[in-house]
Amino acid sequence: MTTEVSSATAAASTNTTSSGAASGTKLTSDFDTFIKLLTAQAKYQDPTEPMDNTEYASQLAEFSMVEQQVLTNDNLGSALDQLGLGNMAALTGWVGMEVRSATAAQFDGTNPINVAPNPAAAADDVTLVVKNSDGDEVNRITLPVSAEPYNWDGTNFGGDTVPAGAYSFVVESKVKGEVVLSEIAEVYTSVRETRMQGNDVVLINETGAAILATSVTALRDPSQVGA
Incomplete structure:
Protein backbone atom coordinates (compact mmCIF):
# COMPACT_ATOMS: atom_id res chain seq x y z
CA MET A 1 0.00 0.00 0.00
CA THR A 2 2.80 2.40 0.87
CA THR A 3 4.47 1.83 -2.48
CA GLU A 4 1.27 2.51 -4.40
CA VAL A 5 0.50 5.70 -2.46
CA SER A 6 4.06 6.94 -2.91
CA SER A 7 3.85 6.32 -6.64
CA ALA A 8 0.51 8.08 -6.86
CA THR A 9 1.89 11.02 -4.87
CA ALA A 10 4.95 11.26 -7.09
CA ALA A 11 2.78 11.11 -10.21
CA ALA A 12 0.47 13.78 -8.86
CA SER A 13 3.45 15.97 -7.97
CA THR A 14 4.94 15.49 -11.44
CA ASN A 15 1.62 16.26 -13.12
CA THR A 16 1.11 19.38 -10.98
CA THR A 17 4.63 20.62 -11.75
CA SER A 18 4.24 19.92 -15.45
CA SER A 19 0.83 21.58 -15.50
CA GLY A 20 2.17 24.64 -13.66
CA ALA A 21 5.13 24.93 -16.05
CA ALA A 22 2.86 24.55 -19.07
CA SER A 23 0.49 27.21 -17.74
CA GLY A 24 3.37 29.63 -17.12
CA THR A 25 4.77 29.06 -20.62
CA LYS A 26 1.34 29.55 -22.18
CA LEU A 27 0.75 32.78 -20.26
CA THR A 28 4.14 34.17 -21.35
CA SER A 29 3.40 33.24 -24.96
CA ASP A 30 -0.08 34.79 -24.79
CA PHE A 31 1.30 38.00 -23.29
CA ASP A 32 3.95 38.30 -26.03
CA THR A 33 1.25 37.78 -28.65
CA PHE A 34 -0.94 40.37 -26.95
CA ILE A 35 1.89 42.97 -26.98
CA LYS A 36 2.53 42.31 -30.67
CA LEU A 37 -1.16 42.78 -31.48
CA LEU A 38 -1.32 45.96 -29.38
CA THR A 39 1.80 47.32 -31.12
CA ALA A 40 0.37 46.50 -34.53
CA GLN A 41 -2.90 48.14 -33.54
CA ALA A 42 -1.02 51.35 -32.62
CA LYS A 43 1.12 51.21 -35.77
CA TYR A 44 -1.77 50.86 -38.17
CA GLN A 45 -4.33 53.01 -36.38
CA ASP A 46 -6.07 55.84 -38.22
CA PRO A 47 -3.84 58.92 -37.67
CA THR A 48 -6.89 61.16 -37.91
CA GLU A 49 -8.55 59.26 -35.05
CA PRO A 50 -5.73 57.96 -32.83
CA MET A 51 -6.53 55.57 -30.00
CA ASP A 52 -6.76 57.17 -26.60
CA ASN A 53 -4.02 56.28 -24.09
CA THR A 54 -6.74 55.32 -21.62
CA GLU A 55 -7.90 52.56 -23.96
CA TYR A 56 -4.37 51.10 -24.12
CA ALA A 57 -4.18 51.08 -20.34
CA SER A 58 -7.61 49.45 -20.11
CA GLN A 59 -6.62 46.60 -22.44
CA LEU A 60 -3.40 45.97 -20.49
CA ALA A 61 -5.34 45.94 -17.21
CA GLU A 62 -7.87 43.45 -18.58
CA PHE A 63 -5.15 41.08 -19.79
CA SER A 64 -3.38 41.34 -16.43
CA MET A 65 -6.61 40.44 -14.59
CA VAL A 66 -7.12 37.34 -16.74
CA GLU A 67 -3.49 36.33 -16.20
CA GLN A 68 -3.84 36.63 -12.42
CA GLN A 69 -7.09 34.64 -12.43
CA VAL A 70 -5.44 31.75 -14.29
CA LEU A 71 -2.53 31.73 -11.85
CA THR A 72 -4.96 31.81 -8.90
CA ASN A 73 -6.86 28.81 -10.30
CA ASP A 74 -3.61 26.86 -10.69
CA ASN A 75 -2.59 27.64 -7.10
CA LEU A 76 -6.06 26.67 -5.82
CA GLY A 77 -5.89 23.35 -7.66
CA SER A 78 -2.50 22.62 -6.11
CA ALA A 79 -3.84 23.48 -2.64
CA LEU A 80 -6.80 21.11 -3.12
CA ASP A 81 -4.45 18.30 -4.15
CA GLN A 82 -2.36 18.80 -1.01
CA LEU A 83 -5.51 18.91 1.14
CA GLY A 84 -6.72 15.64 -0.35
CA LEU A 85 -3.40 13.93 0.37
CA GLY A 86 -3.55 15.23 3.94
CA ASN A 87 -7.05 13.79 4.37
CA MET A 88 -5.91 10.43 3.01
CA ALA A 89 -3.00 10.35 5.44
CA ALA A 90 -5.37 11.12 8.31
CA LEU A 91 -7.66 8.25 7.31
CA THR A 92 -4.94 5.61 7.12
CA GLY A 93 -5.85 4.91 10.75
CA TRP A 94 -9.11 3.45 9.43
CA VAL A 95 -7.27 0.56 7.76
CA GLY A 96 -8.29 -2.59 9.64
CA MET A 97 -11.40 -0.93 11.04
CA GLU A 98 -14.98 -1.61 9.94
CA VAL A 99 -17.02 1.15 8.31
CA ARG A 100 -20.75 1.22 7.61
CA SER A 101 -21.92 2.34 4.19
CA ALA A 102 -24.26 1.39 1.35
CA THR A 103 -22.16 -1.26 -0.37
CA ALA A 104 -21.79 -5.01 -0.83
CA ALA A 105 -20.40 -7.12 2.03
CA GLN A 106 -18.23 -10.23 2.05
CA PHE A 107 -19.92 -13.39 3.38
CA ASP A 108 -17.31 -15.84 4.66
CA GLY A 109 -19.63 -18.83 4.50
CA THR A 110 -20.22 -18.95 8.25
CA ASN A 111 -20.64 -15.67 10.10
CA PRO A 112 -23.84 -13.63 9.60
CA ILE A 113 -23.79 -10.16 8.03
CA ASN A 114 -25.26 -7.26 9.98
CA VAL A 115 -27.55 -5.21 7.74
CA ALA A 116 -28.82 -1.72 8.63
CA PRO A 117 -32.11 -1.15 6.74
CA ASN A 118 -33.71 2.27 6.48
CA PRO A 119 -37.21 1.74 5.06
CA ALA A 120 -39.64 4.50 4.19
CA ALA A 121 -41.62 5.59 7.25
CA ALA A 122 -44.89 5.37 5.30
CA ALA A 123 -44.29 1.77 4.20
CA ASP A 124 -46.68 -0.98 5.23
CA ASP A 125 -44.49 -3.78 3.87
CA VAL A 126 -40.67 -4.03 3.83
CA THR A 127 -38.61 -6.66 2.03
CA LEU A 128 -34.87 -7.28 2.20
CA VAL A 129 -33.63 -8.51 -1.20
CA VAL A 130 -30.31 -10.38 -1.06
CA LYS A 131 -28.27 -10.47 -4.29
CA ASN A 132 -25.01 -12.19 -5.19
CA SER A 133 -22.10 -10.59 -7.06
CA ASP A 134 -23.79 -11.39 -10.40
CA GLY A 135 -26.89 -9.44 -9.37
CA ASP A 136 -29.05 -12.56 -9.01
CA GLU A 137 -31.53 -12.71 -6.14
CA VAL A 138 -30.72 -15.45 -3.62
CA ASN A 139 -33.32 -14.59 -0.98
CA ARG A 140 -36.20 -12.27 -0.06
CA ILE A 141 -36.84 -11.64 3.62
CA THR A 142 -39.79 -9.76 5.16
CA LEU A 143 -38.66 -7.13 7.67
CA PRO A 144 -40.57 -4.96 10.13
CA VAL A 145 -41.03 -1.28 9.27
CA SER A 146 -38.07 -0.36 11.41
CA ALA A 147 -34.45 0.74 11.20
CA GLU A 148 -33.43 -2.04 13.60
CA PRO A 149 -30.37 -3.98 12.32
CA TYR A 150 -30.96 -7.42 10.83
CA ASN A 151 -28.48 -10.32 10.82
CA TRP A 152 -28.60 -12.24 7.55
CA ASP A 153 -27.46 -15.80 8.27
CA GLY A 154 -26.27 -16.51 4.74
CA THR A 155 -29.21 -18.67 3.66
CA ASN A 156 -31.01 -18.68 0.30
CA PHE A 157 -34.66 -19.24 -0.68
CA GLY A 158 -34.41 -22.92 0.21
CA GLY A 159 -32.74 -22.34 3.58
CA ASP A 160 -29.36 -23.56 2.36
CA THR A 161 -26.15 -21.65 3.08
CA VAL A 162 -24.91 -19.74 0.04
CA PRO A 163 -21.26 -19.90 -1.12
CA ALA A 164 -18.78 -17.40 0.30
CA GLY A 165 -18.58 -14.20 -1.68
CA ALA A 166 -19.82 -10.64 -2.02
CA TYR A 167 -23.53 -9.99 -1.42
CA SER A 168 -25.56 -6.79 -1.59
CA PHE A 169 -28.82 -5.97 0.19
CA VAL A 170 -31.66 -3.91 -1.26
CA VAL A 171 -34.49 -2.69 0.98
CA GLU A 172 -37.83 -2.45 -0.80
CA SER A 173 -40.47 -0.31 0.91
CA LYS A 174 -44.03 -0.87 -0.29
CA VAL A 175 -47.30 0.96 0.23
CA LYS A 176 -50.41 -1.04 -0.71
CA GLY A 177 -48.33 -3.45 -2.76
CA GLU A 178 -46.40 -0.82 -4.72
CA VAL A 179 -42.68 -0.17 -4.24
CA VAL A 180 -42.23 3.46 -3.16
CA LEU A 181 -38.55 3.21 -2.22
CA SER A 182 -35.77 0.82 -3.22
CA GLU A 183 -32.25 1.46 -1.96
CA ILE A 184 -29.09 -0.39 -0.98
CA ALA A 185 -28.88 -1.10 2.73
CA GLU A 186 -25.82 -0.17 4.77
CA VAL A 187 -23.49 -2.90 6.00
CA TYR A 188 -20.20 -3.03 7.88
CA THR A 189 -17.12 -3.89 5.79
CA SER A 190 -13.43 -4.00 6.64
CA VAL A 191 -11.13 -1.29 5.29
CA ARG A 192 -8.07 -2.69 3.54
CA GLU A 193 -6.63 0.44 1.93
CA THR A 194 -7.07 4.19 1.41
CA ARG A 195 -6.61 5.86 -1.97
CA MET A 196 -6.95 9.22 -3.71
CA GLN A 197 -9.55 9.41 -6.48
CA GLY A 198 -9.34 12.88 -7.94
CA ASN A 199 -9.64 15.15 -4.91
CA ASP A 200 -11.63 12.55 -2.94
CA VAL A 201 -10.41 9.94 -0.47
CA VAL A 202 -11.83 6.47 -1.06
CA LEU A 203 -11.66 3.38 1.13
CA ILE A 204 -11.09 -0.05 -0.41
CA ASN A 205 -12.93 -2.80 1.47
CA GLU A 206 -12.56 -6.59 1.50
CA THR A 207 -14.71 -6.97 -1.64
CA GLY A 208 -12.45 -4.58 -3.55
CA ALA A 209 -15.17 -1.92 -3.70
CA ALA A 210 -14.21 1.76 -3.43
CA ILE A 211 -16.22 3.70 -0.83
CA LEU A 212 -16.16 7.47 -0.57
CA LEU A 219 -16.92 3.32 12.29
CA ARG A 220 -16.09 0.47 14.67
CA ASP A 221 -13.20 -1.65 15.91
CA PRO A 222 -13.87 -5.29 14.89
CA SER A 223 -12.01 -6.53 17.99
CA GLN A 224 -14.60 -4.81 20.19
CA VAL A 225 -17.68 -6.18 18.40
CA GLY A 226 -19.58 -8.46 20.77
CA ALA A 227 -17.16 -7.70 23.60
Whole structure:
Protein backbone atom coordinates (compact mmCIF):
# COMPACT_ATOMS: atom_id res chain seq x y z
CA MET A 1 0.00 0.00 0.00
CA THR A 2 2.80 2.40 0.87
CA THR A 3 4.47 1.83 -2.48
CA GLU A 4 1.27 2.51 -4.40
CA VAL A 5 0.50 5.70 -2.46
CA SER A 6 4.06 6.94 -2.91
CA SER A 7 3.85 6.32 -6.64
CA ALA A 8 0.51 8.08 -6.86
CA THR A 9 1.89 11.02 -4.87
CA ALA A 10 4.95 11.26 -7.09
CA ALA A 11 2.78 11.11 -10.21
CA ALA A 12 0.47 13.78 -8.86
CA SER A 13 3.45 15.97 -7.97
CA THR A 14 4.94 15.49 -11.44
CA ASN A 15 1.62 16.26 -13.12
CA THR A 16 1.11 19.38 -10.98
CA THR A 17 4.63 20.62 -11.75
CA SER A 18 4.24 19.92 -15.45
CA SER A 19 0.83 21.58 -15.50
CA GLY A 20 2.17 24.64 -13.66
CA ALA A 21 5.13 24.93 -16.05
CA ALA A 22 2.86 24.55 -19.07
CA SER A 23 0.49 27.21 -17.74
CA GLY A 24 3.37 29.63 -17.12
CA THR A 25 4.77 29.06 -20.62
CA LYS A 26 1.34 29.55 -22.18
CA LEU A 27 0.75 32.78 -20.26
CA THR A 28 4.14 34.17 -21.35
CA SER A 29 3.40 33.24 -24.96
CA ASP A 30 -0.08 34.79 -24.79
CA PHE A 31 1.30 38.00 -23.29
CA ASP A 32 3.95 38.30 -26.03
CA THR A 33 1.25 37.78 -28.65
CA PHE A 34 -0.94 40.37 -26.95
CA ILE A 35 1.89 42.97 -26.98
CA LYS A 36 2.53 42.31 -30.67
CA LEU A 37 -1.16 42.78 -31.48
CA LEU A 38 -1.32 45.96 -29.38
CA THR A 39 1.80 47.32 -31.12
CA ALA A 40 0.37 46.50 -34.53
CA GLN A 41 -2.90 48.14 -33.54
CA ALA A 42 -1.02 51.35 -32.62
CA LYS A 43 1.12 51.21 -35.77
CA TYR A 44 -1.77 50.86 -38.17
CA GLN A 45 -4.33 53.01 -36.38
CA ASP A 46 -6.07 55.84 -38.22
CA PRO A 47 -3.84 58.92 -37.67
CA THR A 48 -6.89 61.16 -37.91
CA GLU A 49 -8.55 59.26 -35.05
CA PRO A 50 -5.73 57.96 -32.83
CA MET A 51 -6.53 55.57 -30.00
CA ASP A 52 -6.76 57.17 -26.60
CA ASN A 53 -4.02 56.28 -24.09
CA THR A 54 -6.74 55.32 -21.62
CA GLU A 55 -7.90 52.56 -23.96
CA TYR A 56 -4.37 51.10 -24.12
CA ALA A 57 -4.18 51.08 -20.34
CA SER A 58 -7.61 49.45 -20.11
CA GLN A 59 -6.62 46.60 -22.44
CA LEU A 60 -3.40 45.97 -20.49
CA ALA A 61 -5.34 45.94 -17.21
CA GLU A 62 -7.87 43.45 -18.58
CA PHE A 63 -5.15 41.08 -19.79
CA SER A 64 -3.38 41.34 -16.43
CA MET A 65 -6.61 40.44 -14.59
CA VAL A 66 -7.12 37.34 -16.74
CA GLU A 67 -3.49 36.33 -16.20
CA GLN A 68 -3.84 36.63 -12.42
CA GLN A 69 -7.09 34.64 -12.43
CA VAL A 70 -5.44 31.75 -14.29
CA LEU A 71 -2.53 31.73 -11.85
CA THR A 72 -4.96 31.81 -8.90
CA ASN A 73 -6.86 28.81 -10.30
CA ASP A 74 -3.61 26.86 -10.69
CA ASN A 75 -2.59 27.64 -7.10
CA LEU A 76 -6.06 26.67 -5.82
CA GLY A 77 -5.89 23.35 -7.66
CA SER A 78 -2.50 22.62 -6.11
CA ALA A 79 -3.84 23.48 -2.64
CA LEU A 80 -6.80 21.11 -3.12
CA ASP A 81 -4.45 18.30 -4.15
CA GLN A 82 -2.36 18.80 -1.01
CA LEU A 83 -5.51 18.91 1.14
CA GLY A 84 -6.72 15.64 -0.35
CA LEU A 85 -3.40 13.93 0.37
CA GLY A 86 -3.55 15.23 3.94
CA ASN A 87 -7.05 13.79 4.37
CA MET A 88 -5.91 10.43 3.01
CA ALA A 89 -3.00 10.35 5.44
CA ALA A 90 -5.37 11.12 8.31
CA LEU A 91 -7.66 8.25 7.31
CA THR A 92 -4.94 5.61 7.12
CA GLY A 93 -5.85 4.91 10.75
CA TRP A 94 -9.11 3.45 9.43
CA VAL A 95 -7.27 0.56 7.76
CA GLY A 96 -8.29 -2.59 9.64
CA MET A 97 -11.40 -0.93 11.04
CA GLU A 98 -14.98 -1.61 9.94
CA VAL A 99 -17.02 1.15 8.31
CA ARG A 100 -20.75 1.22 7.61
CA SER A 101 -21.92 2.34 4.19
CA ALA A 102 -24.26 1.39 1.35
CA THR A 103 -22.16 -1.26 -0.37
CA ALA A 104 -21.79 -5.01 -0.83
CA ALA A 105 -20.40 -7.12 2.03
CA GLN A 106 -18.23 -10.23 2.05
CA PHE A 107 -19.92 -13.39 3.38
CA ASP A 108 -17.31 -15.84 4.66
CA GLY A 109 -19.63 -18.83 4.50
CA THR A 110 -20.22 -18.95 8.25
CA ASN A 111 -20.64 -15.67 10.10
CA PRO A 112 -23.84 -13.63 9.60
CA ILE A 113 -23.79 -10.16 8.03
CA ASN A 114 -25.26 -7.26 9.98
CA VAL A 115 -27.55 -5.21 7.74
CA ALA A 116 -28.82 -1.72 8.63
CA PRO A 117 -32.11 -1.15 6.74
CA ASN A 118 -33.71 2.27 6.48
CA PRO A 119 -37.21 1.74 5.06
CA ALA A 120 -39.64 4.50 4.19
CA ALA A 121 -41.62 5.59 7.25
CA ALA A 122 -44.89 5.37 5.30
CA ALA A 123 -44.29 1.77 4.20
CA ASP A 124 -46.68 -0.98 5.23
CA ASP A 125 -44.49 -3.78 3.87
CA VAL A 126 -40.67 -4.03 3.83
CA THR A 127 -38.61 -6.66 2.03
CA LEU A 128 -34.87 -7.28 2.20
CA VAL A 129 -33.63 -8.51 -1.20
CA VAL A 130 -30.31 -10.38 -1.06
CA LYS A 131 -28.27 -10.47 -4.29
CA ASN A 132 -25.01 -12.19 -5.19
CA SER A 133 -22.10 -10.59 -7.06
CA ASP A 134 -23.79 -11.39 -10.40
CA GLY A 135 -26.89 -9.44 -9.37
CA ASP A 136 -29.05 -12.56 -9.01
CA GLU A 137 -31.53 -12.71 -6.14
CA VAL A 138 -30.72 -15.45 -3.62
CA ASN A 139 -33.32 -14.59 -0.98
CA ARG A 140 -36.20 -12.27 -0.06
CA ILE A 141 -36.84 -11.64 3.62
CA THR A 142 -39.79 -9.76 5.16
CA LEU A 143 -38.66 -7.13 7.67
CA PRO A 144 -40.57 -4.96 10.13
CA VAL A 145 -41.03 -1.28 9.27
CA SER A 146 -38.07 -0.36 11.41
CA ALA A 147 -34.45 0.74 11.20
CA GLU A 148 -33.43 -2.04 13.60
CA PRO A 149 -30.37 -3.98 12.32
CA TYR A 150 -30.96 -7.42 10.83
CA ASN A 151 -28.48 -10.32 10.82
CA TRP A 152 -28.60 -12.24 7.55
CA ASP A 153 -27.46 -15.80 8.27
CA GLY A 154 -26.27 -16.51 4.74
CA THR A 155 -29.21 -18.67 3.66
CA ASN A 156 -31.01 -18.68 0.30
CA PHE A 157 -34.66 -19.24 -0.68
CA GLY A 158 -34.41 -22.92 0.21
CA GLY A 159 -32.74 -22.34 3.58
CA ASP A 160 -29.36 -23.56 2.36
CA THR A 161 -26.15 -21.65 3.08
CA VAL A 162 -24.91 -19.74 0.04
CA PRO A 163 -21.26 -19.90 -1.12
CA ALA A 164 -18.78 -17.40 0.30
CA GLY A 165 -18.58 -14.20 -1.68
CA ALA A 166 -19.82 -10.64 -2.02
CA TYR A 167 -23.53 -9.99 -1.42
CA SER A 168 -25.56 -6.79 -1.59
CA PHE A 169 -28.82 -5.97 0.19
CA VAL A 170 -31.66 -3.91 -1.26
CA VAL A 171 -34.49 -2.69 0.98
CA GLU A 172 -37.83 -2.45 -0.80
CA SER A 173 -40.47 -0.31 0.91
CA LYS A 174 -44.03 -0.87 -0.29
CA VAL A 175 -47.30 0.96 0.23
CA LYS A 176 -50.41 -1.04 -0.71
CA GLY A 177 -48.33 -3.45 -2.76
CA GLU A 178 -46.40 -0.82 -4.72
CA VAL A 179 -42.68 -0.17 -4.24
CA VAL A 180 -42.23 3.46 -3.16
CA LEU A 181 -38.55 3.21 -2.22
CA SER A 182 -35.77 0.82 -3.22
CA GLU A 183 -32.25 1.46 -1.96
CA ILE A 184 -29.09 -0.39 -0.98
CA ALA A 185 -28.88 -1.10 2.73
CA GLU A 186 -25.82 -0.17 4.77
CA VAL A 187 -23.49 -2.90 6.00
CA TYR A 188 -20.20 -3.03 7.88
CA THR A 189 -17.12 -3.89 5.79
CA SER A 190 -13.43 -4.00 6.64
CA VAL A 191 -11.13 -1.29 5.29
CA ARG A 192 -8.07 -2.69 3.54
CA GLU A 193 -6.63 0.44 1.93
CA THR A 194 -7.07 4.19 1.41
CA ARG A 195 -6.61 5.86 -1.97
CA MET A 196 -6.95 9.22 -3.71
CA GLN A 197 -9.55 9.41 -6.48
CA GLY A 198 -9.34 12.88 -7.94
CA ASN A 199 -9.64 15.15 -4.91
CA ASP A 200 -11.63 12.55 -2.94
CA VAL A 201 -10.41 9.94 -0.47
CA VAL A 202 -11.83 6.47 -1.06
CA LEU A 203 -11.66 3.38 1.13
CA ILE A 204 -11.09 -0.05 -0.41
CA ASN A 205 -12.93 -2.80 1.47
CA GLU A 206 -12.56 -6.59 1.50
CA THR A 207 -14.71 -6.97 -1.64
CA GLY A 208 -12.45 -4.58 -3.55
CA ALA A 209 -15.17 -1.92 -3.70
CA ALA A 210 -14.21 1.76 -3.43
CA ILE A 211 -16.22 3.70 -0.83
CA LEU A 212 -16.16 7.47 -0.57
CA ALA A 213 -14.92 8.38 2.91
CA THR A 214 -17.64 11.05 3.10
CA SER A 215 -20.36 8.38 2.63
CA VAL A 216 -19.37 6.44 5.78
CA THR A 217 -22.00 6.70 8.53
CA ALA A 218 -20.34 4.65 11.29
CA LEU A 219 -16.92 3.32 12.29
CA ARG A 220 -16.09 0.47 14.67
CA ASP A 221 -13.20 -1.65 15.91
CA PRO A 222 -13.87 -5.29 14.89
CA SER A 223 -12.01 -6.53 17.99
CA GLN A 224 -14.60 -4.81 20.19
CA VAL A 225 -17.68 -6.18 18.40
CA GLY A 226 -19.58 -8.46 20.77
CA ALA A 227 -17.16 -7.70 23.60
